[in-house]
Ligand SMILES: CN[C@H]1CN(c2cccc(OC)c2)S(=O)(=O)c2sc(S(N)(=O)=O)cc21
């Protein structure tokens with residue numbers, strides 16, 4: 001049976017055949033319509049305290065480029081905002097398009113960004129990551145939009161430089177002494193809603209925290225990301241691009257904003 005992916009024969013429209021949760025009522029991503037968002041003045045600001053020493057490796061798994069962190073204790077945590085308790089940083093990864101005009105998973109008033117970076121955290125009160133997947137408050141993902149502009153964020157360089165060493169599926173390289181909070185934009189404004197993983201198994205265990213302010217990358221940096229391949233070294237070249245799921249039905253969910 002074909003593993004899930006983003007091609008016509010194994011893409012988002014067919015995930016539900018092997019992953020029934022994909023047709024749930026709290027799926028992600030979503031289209032955010034700022035006219036329907038509810039400002040919630042009770043939402044506090046979120047805080048990340050990350051240990052740069054927790055960064056371990058960067059890898060190409062054929063579906064994204066992922067940086068993995070040591071999450072065996074409360075070493076790099078996210079707290080505040082819509083969250084109660086400290087959530088442990090587990091990994092970060094990206095979704096991007098085949099051109100600068102699309103690539104993000106969430107969209108804001110019809111605007112899609114060139115890419116979307118996800119920082120995945122889980123709630124240790126549920127024992128381990130597998131346990132957290134089964135809980136509505138199990139996982140928190142911070143989403144940061146990447147916009148192509150002419151004042152690219154130098155902090156993205158570190159990840160993009162590493163891409164040379166993980167061009168093909170299965171390639172992994174050490175990635176240490178990295179504090180991902182350098183990737184945050186200036187503003188802490190965010191939208192938050194309850195949703196799911198945007199990939200199979202699509203569990204609905206995620207509190208999404210989407211940052212309103214995109215970070216800027218250059219067109220060359222986006223081209224670098226698009227130079228990743230989804231094939232293994234000895235297979236025919238196939239560019240790793242368009243690894244994004246389209247927006248899913250909101251089904252009555254409320255999206256809250258931390259800002260007016
Ligand atoms: C394949 N992609 C997922 C991998 N992981 C996962 C998720 C659930 C169960 C699981 O069983 C091992 C692994 S993950 O937690 O790193 C995430 S986060 C995420 S997103 N785009 O919603 O932020 C997708 C995935």
Ligand SMILES: [Zn+2]
Nearest residue numbers: 093095118198
């Ligand atoms: Zn993601």
